[in-house]
Amino acid sequence: MNASFSGKLVIASRESRLAMWQAEHVRARLLELYPHSTVEILGMTTRGDQILDRTLSKVGGKGLFVKELEVAMQNGEADLAVHSLKDVPMELPDGFELAAILEREDARDAFVSNDYARLADLPDGAIVGTSSLRRQALIAARYPKLVIHPLRGNLDTRLGKLDKGEYAAIILAAAGLKRLGMASRIRSVIEPEDSLPAPGQGAMAIEIPAGREDLRQLLAPLNHPDTAHAVRAERTLSLTFGGSCQIPLAAFATVDGSGMHLRAMVATPDGKRIARAEINGEATAPEALGRQIASLLEAQDARSILAECKTDE
Numbered sequence: 280m281n282a283s284f285s286g287k288l289v290i291a292s293r294e295s296r297l298a299m300w301q302a303e304h305v306r307a308r309l310l311e312l313y314p315h316s317t318v319e320i321l322g323m324t325t326r327g328d329q330i331l332d333r334t335l336s337k338v339g340g341k342g343l344f345v346k347e348l349e350v351a352m353q354n355g356e357a358d359l360a361v362h363s364l365k366d367v368p369m370e371l372p373d374g375f376e377l378a379a380i381l382e383r384e385d386a387r388d389a390f391v392s393n394d395y396a397r398l399a400d401l402p403d404g405a406i407v408g409t410s411s412l413r414r415q416a417l418i419a420a421r422y423p424k425l426v427i428h429p430l431r432g433n434l435d436t437r438l439g440k441l442d443k444g445e446y447a448a449i450i451l452a453a454a455g456l457k458r459l460g461m462a463s464r465i466r467s468v469i470e471p472e473d474s475l476p477a478p479g480q481g482a483m484a485i486e487i488p489a490g491r492e493d494l495r496q497l498l499a500p501l502n503h504p505d506t507a508h509a510v511r512a513e514r515t516l517s518l519t520f521g522g523s524c525q526i527p528l529a530a531f532a533t534v535d536g537s538g539m540h541l542r543a544m545v546a547t548p549d550g551k552r553i554a555r556a557e558i559n560g561e562a563t564a565p566e567a568l569g570r571q572i573a574s575l576l577e578a579q580d581a582r583s584i585l586a587e588c589k590t591d592e
Contacts, residue, residue: 383481390468420551434455438461512532530572
């Protein structure tokens with residue numbers, strides 16, 4: 280496929296401001312590549328957007344953010360869907376595939392507060408908001424005297440709750456704030472050494488119906504190989520442990536030339552039991568690295584840690 284493509288493409292997207300930014304970004308990239316084409320966005324509300332009174336781990340997990348978009352593709356209403364990769368289940372339903380992984384934004388967590396500059400500055404008993412069991416575990420491990428409360432909703436909703444004084448601070452993905460031009464809300468970024476990111480954090484993925492070679496070729500120029508290799512390693516590790524938002528699991532890979540450095544962690548939600556590992560290997564063998572680091576974690580009783588998480592649900 281080349282710039283002579285003059286057909287029509289429809290992108291399915293959630294209707295949150297961040298999701299629409301991501302869809303608009305992909306739309307703009309496609310129009311640059313194929314200026315004679317028509318690219319439209321089909322905005323949709325997903326179950327994950329509708330259920331805001333319970334944590335994701337209790338209502339069905341990350342798939343709640345993608346199911347309706349997949350149905351739209353299945354019904355021929357859309358050709359592709361754009362997702363935050365960390366919202367995409369580790370195993371896609373039959374009939375779908377990821378066609379491209381875009382270059383990663385900042386993968387780190389962001390500390391957001393109106394009164395404090397960093398996590399270490401919060402007084403004992405301060406309320407911290409997060410929707411992530413991974414962040415909850417890492418915060419609890421380092422700052423056991425902080426109080427962690429669930430925080431759901433889109434980015435604007437979460438910031439609104441902070442501004443109303445419901446939380447002393449909230450932890451968000453730095454990528455989303457930066458993409459929406461809200462980097463000024465970040466008081467400090469939390470380095471991976473202190474808060475290892477979720478698998479795929481900061482990366483965007485394009486999902487298509489399986490077997491659509493025409494779409495694969497159209498979208499190939501949007502794929503960023505280094506990011507794709509990194510997130511494949513992260514997601515392989517997560518898949519090994521049945522990764523979902525029900526378990527506190529982190530994985531973050533960086534690529535330097537032909538090499539990859541992969542770090543990973545599993546923990547109990549209270550942060551009292553944590554297994555950590557890191558490994559170096561070839562960037563072109565991400566799945567093998569993901570499996571190897573899973574073995575290192577298993578040697579530290581990771582299965583028992585995760586079993587403890589399930590008994591807490």
